[in-house]
Amino acid sequence: xxxxxxxxxxxxxxxxxxxxxxxxxxxxxxxxxxxxxxxxxxxxxxxxxxxxxxxxxxxxxxxxxxxxxxxxxxxxxxxxxxxxxxxxxxxxxxxxxxxxxxxxxxxxxxxxxxxxxxxxxxxxxxxxxxxxxxxxxxxxxxxxxxxxxxxxxxxxxxxxxxxxxxxxxxxxxxxxxxxxxxxxxxxxx
Amino acid sequence: xxxxxxxxxxxxxxxxxxxxxxxxxxxxxxxxxxxxxxxxxxxxxxxxxxxxxxxxxxxxxxxxxxxxxxxxx
Numbered sequence: 001x002x003x004x005x006x007x008x009x010x011x012x013x014x015x016x017x018x019x020x021x022x023x024x025x026x027x028x029x030x031x032x033x034x035x036x037x038x039x040x041x042x043x044x045x046x047x048x049x050x051x052x053x054x055x056x057x058x059x060x061x062x063x064x065x066x067x068x069x070x071x072x073x074x075x076x077x078x079x080x081x082x083x084x085x086x087x088x089x090x091x092x093x094x095x096x097x098x099x100x101x102x103x104x105x106x107x108x109x110x111x112x113x114x115x116x117x118x119x120x121x122x123x124x125x126x127x128x129x130x131x132x133x134x135x136x137x138x139x140x141x142x143x144x145x146x147x148x149x150x151x152x153x154x155x156x157x158x159x160x161x162x163x164x165x166x167x168x169x170x171x172x173x174x175x176x177x178x179x180x181x182x183x184x185x186x187x188x189x
Numbered sequence: 190x191x192x193x194x195x196x197x198x199x200x201x202x203x204x205x206x207x208x209x210x211x212x213x214x215x216x217x218x219x220x221x222x223x224x225x226x227x228x229x230x231x232x233x234x235x236x237x238x239x240x241x242x243x244x245x246x247x248x249x250x251x252x253x254x255x256x257x258x259x260x261x262x
Contacts, residue, residue: 010242143216143252159252163242166250170220177225 002062009066010160013153014077019090021154022078023108024145028071028161030105030113033137035071039064041118041134045127048120053128053175060168067161074154075103128176135169191222194254218250 028034042061046054079087079101087096094110105113121127142162146155194214201209231246238244251258 010239139216139218146252160240160242162252163248163250166218166220167243167245167248169218170223170226170248173220174225 008070008073009063010070010157012070012073012077012157014074014151015153016151017078017081017086018149018151019079019082019086019092021145021149021151022075023091023095024148025071025075025078026103026106027108028138028141028145029068029075029103031107031141032117033134033141034107034113035064035068035138036105036113037117038134038138039068040115041120042131044118045120045131048122049124049127050179052178053124056171056175057131060171063164063168067164070157070161072103074157124179125176128172128179132169132172132176135165135172139165139169191219193217193219193250193258216250216252216254219248223247 030036039061042057042064046057046061049057079092082090082092082101084096087093087101095104098104107113119127119130121130139162142158142165146158146162149155149158193216195217196212196214198211199209199213226245226247232238232244233241233246233249235244241249243249
C-alpha cells in the first residue's frame, strides 16, 4: 500500500519554452531505461528475491515513481502551451498527430513502452545485476540529456535525478554483497 | 587517487570522414569503488543533502564533472 504526498520529490522549474527537450526527456518517461521501466521492474522482482533485500527493491521502486512524476512534470511544462506548429518544429509532429499535447509512455523515437524492457529472471544475482545495469544506463541517459539542454533550472532537477541513480546503483551493489556473503569464510584485507 | 572521469584518445584513421573528436571521456562514478558502504561516514547537512540528492559526500558525483576533479573540456 502507498501513501501519496502531493508534492514532487525535488522541485521542477523550467525556464525556456523548448518543446524539443520534451522529445528527449520522454526517453526517461517511457523508454527502456526510463523511470517507468525501473519502478515496474523493481516492484515486480521484489516478490521472488531473498528477504534481506525485498525492502530495498520496494523503497527504490517507490522512489522511481517519484522520479517518473518529476519527468512527467518537465515534459508537461515544456509542451502544454506549444502550438501544433511548435510541436512540429520540435520534431513532435507525429506525437501531436497521435496524442495532441498529452503525455504518453513511449521512448524518444516514439516506440510505445513494452514489458519486454524489463525482466524477472528469478535468480537474485541475475536480477540485481540487471538492476545495477539499469541504474547505470539511466545515469548515462541523464548525462546525455544534460549535455543537450541549456536550461539551468531544468538541468538542476536532472542533476538531482542523476545523483539518485548513482545512489541506487550503490545500494543494489550492496544488495549483491549481502546475498553473496559467506559467513564462515575468512576475510582478508 | 580516485577520479570521476577517465579519458582516452580513440584511433583516427587518415580516411575517416569526420574531423577527430580528440579526447573522449567517460564517467566512473564513486559507486564503482565504494564497495559495501562503511558505517559512520561523513554526512552533508540535511538541507544540502536534499539539494544534492545524497546524504553522503562519498557518493556525491557532480555532473558535468568540475574542472578541479579532472574534467577535460
